[in-house]
Amino acid sequence: MTLFKPKHISLSIGILVTLLILLPLFYLLIYAIPDGKQVTSDGFSNIFSAGILKSIFNSVTISAFVSTFSVIIGSCFAFLFSKTRLPFKNLFKFLILLPLLLPPYIFAVAWTDTWFYFGLDRDLIYSPFSVIFIMISVYTPLAAFIIEGSLNNISSSIEEAGVTMTSYTNVMLKVIIPLIRPALLSSFIVIFVLTISEFSVPFYLSVNVFPTEIFLQFTAFYNYSSAIVQALILTLICLLLIFPERIFLAGTPFISIGGRSLRFKSISHKTDFKYIILCLAYILLFVLTPFISLIIQSIGKSGEPSILYTIKQLSPSLWDSLLISFAGSFVVTLSGFIFAVLSVRYRIKIAGYFLLFVFAVPAIVIGIALVKFYNTSLFNFIYGSSLIILIAFIARYAFISQKIFTNGLLQIPESFQEAAKLTGASHFYTFRKITMPLLGESFYISFFIIMIFCVSELTSVIMIYPPGISLLPVRIFTLMANAPQSTISRMCLIALGFSLGLIVIMISGRKILFSQKWRSNQ
């Protein structure tokens, strides 16, 4: 009998990862119970103070606006990508997607530069409106891609049946939109949760929202009691939104009409010139303008340090960021794979829900939980080293990796494994010869996507980075307050180049590595 069965190995790793993340969060919950010493009842009563209520109101209002506009604009792009023969579709998609893959604080810096350049009122720049504008530019691509996926799943027969009876506008209103309603709601909720947890953009623009309030209470005023109670409330808001979304919407069979010969090639409308103009205008405004602005600002005035000096200044951070993101991406991808195997192959549902739960916990809360739990003599080997950053990365991104692997695993029919089993192939032989090659692309995509996110991660990392390690986003963020504008813009451009470099490697590498003959459909 084999001593280490794959199921046992997967379960052991899964349990270890769960404990590393769940114990700190559980500890935070226990910590919040008032006992008069650590968390006093003031922590709870402070919630009703005018300042905190205002920050909650700001957070909810900003999130509601960002979600609504992102879904509206994202739907338009989803329609363009899915239902029209738009030329250069892939290029447009790539450019529109960029803001989602790049650190949001870079956009905050870039837009502030732009608005100052055009002489916008300072009060307007440092206001919730700016946060809304920037966050819309960041999250619109997310809505566009969720909704496009849903539109692509609608059988063209359904549309064709509709247009034989009524106008396409009517078909759109009466058939298509009701069918994609779950995707619209899903993207709204996901964007709401991501925006309400966002810290860097409101912090940079001095807008008082819930996460910035928590951050200040924890790091500036050392009021742990208040910070932890607020962190738990923020977590509760996110969980209350995410779980119903997952349970009731994610599994909604919005393409409920099954049948023979479903064709998913949608009706393609003629490309109107105005669609191209619309795409170009959006890309120019939301993607290129901030980049151009950063470039202009980075030129600087005479007497300011040169760009070479900035690169030299940042090189330790670049190196540390590269190494830690690489290691982070490795452990996150491994965790995502293990949890996907547990939920798909071994049908352990809790494995799927656990990472979703952790994903819904705002980054600031993850940061606080890790600090409070691991900052002890027992766990100093974790707290005082990069291990704590790796745990934060798993908590933040293992869910995304798990989703990538879940999709990959679901595309491998169970009969493949059964066929291998019947021939007498061992578990590891089957894994090496069948599962790994078929999941190769998922490993590749997960690794790069997670690495891109790890390079940009600021909120959780800023609270936990150990001494001696200098990460790029933290370095830029801490210098923002007192370095010359040109230096900050240059640093942002370097960070941007770093992330863009990874994106380019990912895309070109994918084309080279995964273009085998067997992947093409006949």
Added chain:
Amino acid sequence: MEIKPVISVSKVSKRFDTKTVLNDVSFSLNEKNSFVALLGRSGCGKTTLLRLLAGLLTPDDGIIYLNGEVVSQNGRLLVPPHKRKIGFIFQDLALFPHFTVFENIAFGLKANKMAEYKNMTSVMMERLNIVSLAKNYPNELSGGQQQLVALARTMVLDPGIILMDEPLTNLDVKVKRSIISILLELREERARTFIIVTHDHADAFNLADKIILLDNGKIVDDGTPREIWNSNVEFTRDFIELDQTNISIGSAPTY
């Protein structure tokens, strides 16, 4: 000397959650060189029975014997699938998309570290006349060619029993006829037991020398094609009459 049945299924039941898919099923096959068709409507439990025989599922109740040995009993898998000397052709064929035809056929031989795998694979490819496809990937083959590769991958391991889940569906008449003739030739050559799952009466009558008719998880009738044709069981009469136009009455007694 007592002859042990090739397959013996005794009072086997299988449930998925609360749904009983097979209920108290028993049958026995004594001859090695036989071709059995499991016939019935969709959802009647044919594929489940096939998967139980292969060891991909375990019966909740009952015993399964292969060549006289208990292989599964009351929820316990006593002999794992790869030790049963069974070949299985899946309904979706389960051809590994990233392997060429040659690699697909050689997979089981290589997994079992058989040094002669190249030679054995080539012999099987020659036998099924698919040598020219050796370097092709499954997505480059027609439905019939894919079927032959799946058959070759199974036969190359020389199993004693070959289980086939709906192997003839989605094939055009010409290809179907050629696959049937290959199956019959292989049966003659190798004297193996073939069990085929089908919902098509014509396939069952054309191929099998024993038909087992299932309905709602129970065996309702069994016998030679002629016995089934002449059966007085009400379900059998209804079932065959539904699609009599597809069956050549002359073919029934042929096998």
